[in-house]
Amino acid sequence: MSDQTLPDSAQYVIIGGGIVGCSVAYHLTKMGHSDVVLLEQGQLSCGTTWHAAGLVGQLRSHPAMTDLIRYSTELYAGLEAETGLGTGWNRCGSVTVAHSEDRMTMLKRTAASARAQGVEVEVISPAEAQEKWPVMQVDDLEGAIWMPGDGKANPTDLTQSLAKGARGRGARVIEGVQVTDILTENGAVTGVVTDHGTIRAEVVVNCAGQWARKLGLMCGVDVPLHSAEHLYIVTEKMEGVHSDLPVMRDPDGYIYFKEETGGLVMGGFEPEAKPWGMNGIPDKFFFQLLPDDWDQFEILMDNALIRVPQLADAGVREFYNGPESFTPDNNYILGEAPNLRNFFVGAGFNSMGIASAGGAGRALAEWIVEGAPTSDLFSVDIRRFAGFNNNPTWLHDRIKETLGLHYAMPWPNRELDTARPFRRSPLYDRLAAKHAVFGSKMGWERANFFAEDAVSARIDYSFGRQNWHDAVGAEHKAVREGVALFDQTSFAKLMVQGRDACAQLNRICAANIDVAPGRTVYTGLLNARGGYESDLTVLRLGRYKFLLITGSAQAVHDTDWITRNLDEGAHVTLTDVTSAWSVLALMGPKSRDVLGALSKADLGNEAFPFGTHREIDLGYATVRANRMTYVGELGWELLVPSEFTVGVYEDLMRAGVPHGIRDAGYYALEGLRLEKGFRAWSRELTPDVTPLQAGLSFAVDMHKPGGFIGRDALLAAEADPNHLCKRIVQLVLDDGDAQLWGGEAVLMDGAEIGEVRSGAYGHTLGACAALCLLTGDVPLTRDVLKAGRFEIDLAGKKLSAKLHLRSPYDPAGARPKTDG
Template identity: 55%
Template sequence: MPSLPDRARIVIIGGGVVGCSLAYHLAKRGAGADVLLLERHRLTAGTTWHAAGLVGQLRATQNLTRLAQYTTGLYRGLEAETGQPTGFRESGSLAVATTAARFEELRRGASMARRFGLEVRVLGPSEAAAMWPLMEARDIVGAVHLPRDGYVNPIDVTQALARGARMGGARIEEGVSVTAILTGNGRVAGVMTDRGPVRAEAVANCAGMWAHGLAAAAGVTVPLHAAEHFYVVTETIPELPPDLPVLRDPDLCTYVKPEPGRLLVGWFETRAKPWGMGGVPPDFSFGHLPDDMEHVAPLLEAASRRLPVLERTGIRLFFNGPESFTPDDRYLLGEAPELPGLYVAAGFNSIGIQSAGGAGRVLADWILDGHPPMDLWDVDIRRAMPFQRNARYLRDRTVEALGLLYAMHWPFRQPETARGVRRSPIHDRLAAAGACFGEVAGWERANWFAPPGMRPEYEYSYGRQNWFAASAEEHRAVREAAGLFDQTSFAQFVVEGADAEAALNRICANDVAVPPGRVVYTQWLNERGGIEADLTVTRESETRFRIVTAAASQTRDFAWLRRHLPPEARVAAWDASSAYATLSLMGPRSRQILSALTSEDLSNEGFPFATAREIDLAYARVWATRITYVGELGWELHMPAEYAPGVFEALMEAGAPHGMRLAGYHALNSLRIEKAYRHWGHDITDEDDPIQAGLGFAVAWDKPGGFIGQRALLARRGCSPTRRLAAFILEDPAPLLYHNEPIWRDGVMVGHITSGMFGHTVGRSVGLGYVGCEHGADAAFVTAGRYEIEIAGERFAARVTLKPPYDPAGARIRS
């Protein structure tokens, strides 16, 4: 047995397809000699060996699609590079729909695919039947064909990646178990194995189902849970045509992979069977789980209706093996916020084969360069919340998570399992008022309020859902009278100390060296000028600041803050989110309502926009912040959580004579999009800079001491950006925008909608999106074009504006 080195620059835990891909890409970057991959048994022994091996390219976002495209290209050429066969076959894929709603989903996906550069065809029933002659097609209403999709042999492609990694100098050791992640001086220090410690500068946790427990022992949250996954392989089918595409029938929860003379038929059923609640056994290698014909029989029967040949064909293999799933069905990638130097690539939700190439490439870049090479927020591990380490939560959510892969991906769809994790102090009062709750970061948030006689439950569709009219009334109340929002889900951080101003001014692009009582809207930028966070900073005193940011980015933003505070600075930062509740009163009558509850001067002169102070309100002391995300006069009211019920009751009583209504997050979204207010993660990301996003007004270009990203921004200042964010208003009031709809300018595709909603004040759907032009997307270029937005394959005329569609001068917020 060769001796194990006691030191390596980079240690990779896990020899599945993802770990081997990471080793391969580190080697391609020239770091192979610094890489040690440790596999407890043999390569592919966890879940890789029994994967179906499907390689699809269309994912939910542009960057994830780019990574899937890269994976396909990598697998296509891997055998020629390494000499190791991969079984790669570019068979194409065919997804069929048996309902109008599913066909719209597929057609919207096809529009998105074209925007992302994929070859795609929308087919009618007869064309789909011709492509799959053994398929019963009488109930099919349409289909989508992606000709560049395919499949590989999972074991072979992993071995090819491993061979490529070794060719580049990486060392791969099988039969070595990692028992712990070592830490020291606040960062990763290496790993402990059954053959002794290995010191390392960076450790990558690619341990699949075991990643959760290994990370948890080091204080790191990696929320995933295993579930049983079923498929069968048939006996030989003599009449099976060659060159069939992979078939997906999501309405029957079924996928079908052609194999030489046989079919592999698998399922993503609506109610899954979680596995390994007490932890995944450490010696579970090349393992499978007991058959469960009772569970699978209805699925097999449904698949037989689609493929009648199954009724007269024997089953050669009945397989049940575990795979890991995350609470939101997106994998976990990146540097752990709790432990610098520990990287994670795990929780691939049954798409590990088709994700491994791209995930390995970008994680290699992240490790070597110190930052991700593109916007990866959809899969960034920093979206995970500490509570998601809870085993019961993970088990209960996994019951639903597996099936969501093939469930209808409705707009505004909410998870149904593991709910009620985080609730505001007035949750029960909102429920009694008819709130229909959605979930973000575990928070139960009122998305809309059902009027009397209506059940507060979603009825999903791609059209105007059942809450449309109710949310419209909430929207109009905010524009015409007042609306009260519960925004307790805000993340709030406190930064305090003698050096707090200097430390924050280095992190913030805007200038926070303002008098106490001032509110500053700002972005946090990376060294490349990309937007890492979008938030407000309130100076409460000479030495104390309050940061308010979105619930979804709580973990990410606090990690960014902590890591960029100078270690020598006299400053402390803590996450105070759980201590505070926030009620936001917005609308032209908000001043009258608040004036009935406080003696404070709320006039423009006495309480100008972008100011904050502690005031008496009803029987409480609250921080009142005059700011808005809806484009109207209004205040955010921050208070210790225990005061929220009393303040809420007082506001409800005082607001009733003024027409105030409770309002939810759907109304908040429609209001903010009419004002072209950006949303981090959709309209602005770490790939977008303030110039492209139209946020240059929030940059203190020449402030003393500078700020992170200043040099990169100054180099672009005065130059026309190659892409620019604009607002689009559809001419036709009927279609609805959500996101990712292609933008056409003079018949040329130039971008896609980043976020959209029906604007009840303008009476049309409004979307935000970037217009791109390699020669410069200046104002003249953007506004001169004739625009159309493509929705499910159909183009609709749209007007473009670089100003907010509603109240472009911003007079109402300062009224």
């Protein structure tokens, strides 16, 4: 134990003295909070941090994550001047090379995305790449990108510097103290028990690295991560290697390089990883490595010798086999546990902890102090996982794949293959028999499309049109011209009941949900900044009873958001009833004919108007029919008790035969909704986007009694013209052959102004439709937008696109409301 004695209490207790824990302590104290105690069971950086490679690459697939790493680079550059301790930070830049045309296409897409996010980048030739990194051979390369803002750092030195900065502002950093239990009371954390005594705490932060899952289990919090071996070597000094040599990544070879003391660090992410610690991580695994495993390392070494032939003559000074923790989706875990107040987690950094620690530490500190995230962090939010994601057998199998994905080709709509099938709807086997090709969302197996036969029931990944294009076109046509059935059972369903349910929900929802029973309301859940925490539909079932239907990935997040915003003592309960109900969406102009053949209910507009729901007979079953659409056509979402699902499906398919009914999947759904310009949560709708910016003011009731969360921010935004410097807009390509996937840069009058958040082929329009987030220097008013010339950068090729301020398909929105 260090020279500081253990206090009886503290406002904040941080568990774990790696770089992330020290960053959280640093940023809490920088925000003026000095009553911070950081506990480390060994010595600072002794777990994973000390053997990290120390690469800092700025660009990530999600702009919010790029912003956090950009902040990391700024922090690391100035930390030595602040604390007097060196960090080893060197803004040496990075080169990423491509072997294949597909990889080069990916790098060009990366470059366009980087420019749209304000990251300096340059597409370069193989010869130019060799000038930047002279020790490699480039005969087999297609090209590369150069990012001068990237760099490298010394992880241990960085950690010590952050710790010193925190100490200088009052934090206590205590080493040699092991946490043995987490204290809780009434659903909130109250302190920690250690081998040196108990500390009462208002807030506990779990930054315990590989031990974070174990700590979570002490208090019933799921932290789904699993350790795997990460291998690299350090060579003796090599000719041509100098301290300012850039970082080099060769993802086709699964390898990376950086300079260290005149030699090279060479490591990578082999396609099939080797999990470790299946029976738990040893408590005293400090500054330790695992045994050398040259067999596991062989694929990396073989590829490294191709890229850097002189490695064959270089001595190996050190072989590092250090375990690190990885998550099921390759993004780290941040935020307050949904089931335990004031218990925060910052863990599972997937070999990206050094690059991410500065920004992630700041983001978590802000979340702790403000009580909510201060930016869009859903891609790393702990609430994106559920309890079943913490199953150790499932984690073991999934982590073998996700570690390898670091350098795998990031194909559009790439599906993970391991630990599946996982969650299945009652129709899974029947859809599989019809050659459904499934994707996975929140563990659910969901039909992406239906192939013609077993041979074509696969996804052939590419950056252009993929093999399922025509099959999805047929599904799309059925929805627009006839009738199709979507299995959307994965929708999350939350039942909210109680005497105060209406008043409480109406304050949490932006729209007015105090409507007559039988009405359906589309609404957003907004944060105090007016940004979207979710969007969902509310079905009022009775005076005190509401059913909320939300996205497949949002059950944990939305449950947490709603419950934490209920008034204390309110007479209301929320129950996740997702598994009790299937959702079969019957969509298309012939949907009324199919439903009418099976039900005695009056389905006409007068008796059953759009935006209403009713319990109806359907064959032998009784279901709740909700007249809504996400495809822009006449249709009903049928909520079917799970035990009746198969019978209802069989009846609908039989009754639909005269009308050419067919099954349809999520790829068709994406194209259909983008033709209509329908926004989606976590794509267009984020915590940093308001209804005014999203074009969804119609779904907000600014004047309802009692107001709602975010109303003050929206009122201020209405009075601020600059609020519309950010907008969601719809673009359609002029080129009918090009394929968009999302992430492409958008240009207005020749200058980067944003990115495609969602893109898919619109078979009715005959071209790709896109919803884009634009951020301009001036308010993007209707007149400014209409006067603009728009292009989309598709892997370096600029394609003209037409702006649509109203949906290009059925702009009046008449088709879903037809009584034909």
